[in-house]
Amino acid sequence: MKLGALTAFSAGMVNVASVTVFFAFTSNITGYYAVFAQELSKGNWYQGAVVLLWILLFFIGSFLSNFVIIQGKGRWSQYISHAIPVVLEFLSILFVGLYLDFFYQNSLQETEFLVGALLFAMGLQNGLTASISNSVVKTTHLTGLTTDLAILVSMFSKRENRNNNALVDKFHLLLTIMFAYVAGGLFGGLGYVYFGNGTFYLTCGILLVIALYDFYKIGRIKRMFIKRHQEVCSI
Template identity: 60%
Template structure:
């Protein structure tokens, strides 16, 4: 899911990355709405709130909302910087995994703080929302960058529009016979379904296990990260085995 980059990625690479990351983003967004009454997987609504606070002259509130928008922006930018510059220094897999590691740390910090230290003050809430927005910015920047814009999993506004366009294209026979168009439709629908599934599950289990739900989000992200690590080890093992077999049973030269 993380090893391949841009046009080298297959449809199934994007499908696995899109569904798992969308599942986690849906969980995070619902949890932040339940606990903080704020959306954290996207910033579309925050622009409207920023404009409202500015029009009312509420400069402190406007500054906080602007900080949230800037935090999401910074997370996305850091992800892309790590991917662009890290590929040649630490390797593609590590460069792509670092934003995910940072995201897990941010979400884990929020979960731990809520469980042991949270006193429900406004200051605490604003900082925790900032942390989750940074995490979602990291995720959106990562998935969009390595998939060449094909996978965006933290918000559904553009995705819903793209899905509607794709479905309208499928009303014509020449597009129904186009495998790429069909695969795009399946990918977009899968991301939307995974987001809703994650959000629904988080909403249900939060009332049973409370802040432990954040640890489930971290576990989901760990699956994304360690899946490629497992695949890399399997690939190395197969190459090594093939090399040893070739040494033991060399092919006869013509």
């Protein structure tokens, strides 16, 4: 739940900041499939290629996260496997913030490039959270989450489902992610009013908190495992 809340908060920040700066959503690609088809139907091949590249960047980000985690098993520590996607996401968002501050000329090509960088970052985050949670948590878009919430609410019309702890816990998790995403969006919107492009730096700060929390959580689990192993051996 904490992982979902933190990552959803950062995704909400990035999405609102990107809409404010670039007038483009970057935390999901559902609409871009429709835009891609629309551009092709109009014969706008360049625009269609750009949208296709955005979709591929989100895909590559998700692929890399899961690839690193899978390939890292048995080769390096679990923390390193989790940290690599977070570091890549951190660098992508930091790059966008720095470029906006020092190089941005407000051209269409620059905008397309920076939107692609943010989509890559969100793909990394979505792939990471999905891999860690066994596909339970996806924090960069809320379409499926809203559907799952609606299904759960309908299931709670029966008493036995309301007494099902697994269903109740899932409902709380999804609700937490939804509110965290909205809170992140509000924070990102207000942050841009007061800090401008510095909002992207604030998002990087959130990612550092996620990395440190993950390090703490993995270390705590290892300590609990060692303690239980010692207790079993002593018996």
